[in-house]
Amino acid sequence: DIFQQNADLRIHHHQMVHIAKSMFFLVMKQADSPSVDRNELFRLESDFIRKVDQAFTYEEIQKALMEVMRVVANTRNHDPRSKLNPAFISQYIELHYMENLYLDHMAEVLDTSSKYFSNYFKKTFGVNYVEYLNKVRLSHAREYLRNTDLSIAEIGEKTGYSNSSTFTTTFKKYSGVSPSEYRKASGK
Incomplete structure (x- = not known):
């Protein structure tokens, strides 16, 4: 899109080269990983700069940048730690807490083993x-107990517990009171 917008604006060729090089360095920041060979990155940078400096058209510049993006994306896909992103994990749990989020399921989502995920999560x-x-x-x-008239069983089901007994036991363990006592104390 950036290339097309600049082409439509008839940006001069040397300015487009500058834009491509700036984008290149932003993309290269994504390749900063201990598993990536520094010599390979240097070769990639040298090839990219040569191709862009010798390019006659916007399409050639864009093609060179797309090649770099593919290489960087592949290096990130082979780094198992790149998939274990704390922000992604917490967001995923927040969006799917009402489902059966077994440890094995999370490990599968993150393409790792249950044991590795468990250790990573704790750390x-x-x-x-x-x-x-x-x-x-x-x-x-x-929130449901304070703001709705749903039954305890319905709230347990909506929040991912397989039965109301498990929900009540877990709620009491963490809150010190049963769900119904909590609801009464909150004035509902």
């Missing part, structure tokens, strides 16, 4: 996965 978040998931679920359950 990154400071609590184990199940405890974190329960805290997210119970946060939503407290």
Whole structure:
């Protein structure tokens, strides 16, 4: 899109080269990983600059940049740590807390083993996965208890618990009171 917009504006060729080089360095920041060979990155940069400096058309410049993007994307896809992004994990849990988010499921989503994910999660978040998931679920359950007339069983189901007994036990463990006691105390 950027190339097409600039072509439509009839940006001079040397300015387009400058834009492409700026984009190149932004893309290269994504390749900054211990698993990436520095010599390979240097070769990639040299090839890109040569191709862009010798290009006669916008399409040639764009093609050179797209080649770099493909190479960088492939290096990121082979780095298992790049998939274990704390922001992605917490957002995924927040969006899917009402589902059966077993440890195996999360490991599959993140393309890693259950054991590796479990260790990574504990090290990154400071609590184990199940405890974190329960805290997210119970946060939503407290909102339902305060702001709706749903039954305890319905709230348990909406927040990912397979039955009301498990929900009540877990709620009491983390909150110190049962869901119905919490609802009464909050004035509902």
